[in-house]
Amino acid sequence: MTRPSEPFSTVSPPAGPDLLIGEVRTALLQHSVALPRAAAGQLLQLRHGERVRTSERPSGQAVSPDLLTGVDCPLPTASGRAVRGVGTATSRAVLTEGRLLQASVRVRIAATGGSLRLPWGHYLARPGTVEPSGRLAGADLVDGHLSADRLPGGALDLGAIAERLLTDLQGRRVLDRRAPFRSRRTRLLWTATRAEPGGDGPGALFTIEDGTLRTLRLTLERVDPVAVAAFCEDLALHDWLLTTLVQLVERSGLGSAPGPEPLLRLRPAVDHLLHLWMPGARVDRALAPIWAGLETRPGFTRQWAATVQRIRDHLALQAIGLPAHSYQGD
């Protein structure tokens, strides 16, 4: 399903989309060491002849070219109203520090579309846009997309596109499949709508739905698909880091089990995760206040810093305690 479409460049989508929906899935790359830059470029070369974009500062990141997936299916509406959507979804893969792999899928929902399906050329000229058949209330679709898990199947499922892309990449032969520790993939379902004049100002509502599912409702003054997708990828990445670190600490028995055992179990976190924390580093300037808001509530960096400090305190205690213990033993 996820296949490159024909190149096109002549028609750009109309400015100022009203509604974007998307999903980001984040996973640990199934490889024993951080994937070197050249190999990362090779892994993310999803479209022949198109460049993988890489950047080195403030952390290494490689971004695949965009892929388009044709869709023609019911849209997820919370009310259950039957609205069909036809068009394409944009997906891409992002690899950060050769360690964390993300599949990010997004769709711009056009304000209105015809009730008849047009030739594919029409939709291909509007990459990443899905046109609904008939009128569609934005709030209905936002609620529907964010509760996609609880709706009956068959509707537009961006997660399925993301999952296929991740599975494809994780199964590639360049990866040795010996990840340093086991971890869960996380999912971030997100929506971005334009702030209504006179309504609530720009803002974000981030919700942890269960162990691996998170939702994010963004209300923005300007909805730029590329910037919003990058923002959500950054948020999903840091949420994965925090979720995984907290889980590793919980399971290590730090603070309850005696001896160096818990810290030895946390070794992979120290080796592979602690240096990856750089929230907001690649976020568009216009969206920086949204990150700042999320740092106040729920406060990602606060929890991260406290957890890292806890690990370091225990390391320090062990470092003092172990020689003392062996001295007594002598």
Next chain:
Amino acid sequence: MLIFAISDKGGTGRSVTSANIAYRRALPGADVCYLDFDFGSPTSAAVFDVPSALRGTEQAGLHSYLRGEVAEPQRIDIWAETESAGLRPRPAQAGQLVLLPGDRGGGEFVLGSDTVRRCADLFLRLEEEFEITLVDLSAGRSYAAQLVLEATALPELSSVTARWLVFHRWTRQHIIAAAGLVYGDRGIMATGASRGHERDRLRDSVRFVRAAVPSPSSPMFAELRPAQALWLSICDEDLTRLASEHKLGPMLTLGTVPLDPVLQWREQLITDEDVLSSQVANLETAQAFADLAAALTDDRRWQSPL
């Protein structure tokens, strides 16, 4: 690590034993998932006591996934969704215990290269997250067994450890049947070799589990007349000899689960509560499950006996 649970005949306690192994493995902190590949009669939801799965898996179970109808199979967090009071809440140190149920009335299906691909993708996906992926296969020579033999023969899975547990009861017929399932016509070895598995490696990844074994020293048999006790021990010796002749000897046996009245009446997980406080189950049974759970990854138990 992938663990495949298989038996030649029904009624060996394969499902209930493998579910208990998964449970015992998750208790001290391993992340374990249990896949119900018993496509003829998916029953794991009953063993784990998750009625929501009995009702709700009409669409998104493993059959639908393998047929390509859904992108991901349904997952059930046992600690959160079980109705068995003894399993809730999740014990402090326990790891994940996740069930991937089959579809209700799913039936067997035709094997195609797409199915094998999807099966391999699923195994790789679960390897990312779980220390143990326990796959409960149907009894006998099934499509399910062929499917996993084909999937594990793919080069992508060559670095993933896969081990087989063959369950049999401690009777003449079961011993002969279990040997046939592994070494006989269209058995695991023959099918595996024809799908590209290396014969020696596959053989060394198979171990037997003796289930529902009456132990002459058990209190259950304390009331036996001397003649009965003697007969029982002669039978036991005969069976031991027979098992060795059929390459099911002690070196290739990973564990023995004693006959337990609780499991005869109801297929369920045996918790410490059942053993210690209500005492409906035997301590030996719980211990056997825990030993098997530990033996799954104990490499000394999986060294080539040759």
